[in-house]
Amino acid sequence: MVSTRSPIYSPMSLHGRRIILRTLSEHDWSSWHEVRLRCRDWLVKWEPRTAHSTHLAEDQRSFASRCGVRERERQLGTGFGFGIFLRGQFAGEITLSGIQRGPLQSAFIGYWIDEQVAGQGLMPEAVVVILQYAFESLHLHRVEINIIPRNASSRRVVEKLGIRFEGIAERYLEIDGTWEDHARYAVTTEEWNDRAPELVATWLLPRDS
DSSP states (O other): OOOOOOSSSOOOOEEEEEEEEOOOOOGGHHEEEEHHHHHHHHHHGGGGGGSSSSSOOOOOHHHHHHHHHHHHHHTTTOOOOEEEEETEEEEEEEEEEEEEEEETTTEEEEEEEHHHHHHTSSHHHHHHHHHHIIIIIISEEEEEEEOOOOHHHHHHHHHHTTTEEEEEEEEEEEETEEEEEEEEEEEEEHHHHHHHHHHHHHHSSSSOO
């Protein structure tokens, strides 16, 4: 058994209408690895990576270590990473990272999903769950989502939610060895307070049968 040698793991879950967001542990490796392997070509071209580095290590030991890092971030309050589960099956990941306190009170959302379940509205649902947690539990003031402009699938998520577009940040992040422009989207707590009833009703509350 691979050990993370991290503090005792206590899973955390957030619930949407169809999905559950749950912190990952080393026991999730086989299901995570199956999705990553099957969707590799669909995913890795969008992921942060320097020109001279390898892709994300996907062996069991590296996965367990990453889970340990995420657990320490959660305990420190600097980041929250979740697996997305649909009917108990692993379907992707979403993170609330780079949490800054003090005068900023901000964070970033990142996400990816299994190609087999893309387009079903699961990721917009997950984003609303995370936004609700960020603003109502963590009391952040601003959350950003930054996306490569040509990544149409990821942009459809924020566009479905009507998240405010702020412009293009030129050469913002190194992706697969190239400094890529990013479309910047953001939500502030004032915007969340105005739109929360609509977003929660649309994406999280049970629908009448």
